[in-house]
Amino acid sequence: MAIALEILSPEKLLLARDVDMVVIPGTEGDIGVLPGHSKLVTSLRGGLVDIYENGAVAERFYVSGGFAEVTESRVAVLADEIVRQSEINAAKAAEALTAAKDAFAAVSLDDAEAYREASDTLIAAQALVDSVPPHAIDKI
Numbered sequence: 001m002a003i004a005l006e007i008l009s010p011e012k013l014l015l016a017r018d019v020d021m022v023v024i025p026g027t028e029g030d031i032g033v034l035p036g037h038s039k040l041v042t043s044l045r046g047g048l049v050d051i052y053e054n055g056a057v058a059e060r061f062y063v064s065g066g067f068a069e070v071t072e073s074r075v076a077v078l079a080d081e082i083v084r085q086s087e088i089n090a091a092k093a094a095e096a097l098t099a100a101k102d103a104f105a106a107v108s109l110d111d112a113e114a115y116r117e118a119s120d121t122l123i124a125a126q127a128l129v130d131s132v133p134p135h136a137i138d139k140i
Helices: 090-106 112-130 134-139
Strands: 001-009 014-021 020-026 029-033 041-044 048-054 056-063 068-072 074-079 083-085
Touching: 001 020, 014 048, 014 056, 020 041, 020 083, 020 112, 029 068, 056 134, 090 112
Parallel strands: 001 074
Antiparallel strands: 001 014, 020 029, 020 048, 041 068, 048 056, 056 083, 068 074
């Protein structure tokens, strides 16, 4: 039995196929989704979407945030930014983390909205660096 998976960015549909299982980075923790899962809508944090086929991870996508809608037979990942793990640029990921750290350090604690936004950006940038494929780490 399989579950239909759709991964969408603001620009296009990146993937639509049946898979065995999907693990998504929910804001409250990773969520494994199998066929028959309870319905839910959740926000996403920066991290990897793992796609399982034949008992193993077949493909991984980095998402910076967004939402996921789960039904008994379908998962739709609606991501703010999404990239295949194999296409992550290690140097650009490191630059994004440095910029996010600088922005976070400069934000005023008195501005709750700016603090939350800077914190979310920092979490996503750290997740991007953590998602760099092992073969690309030496390029940072």
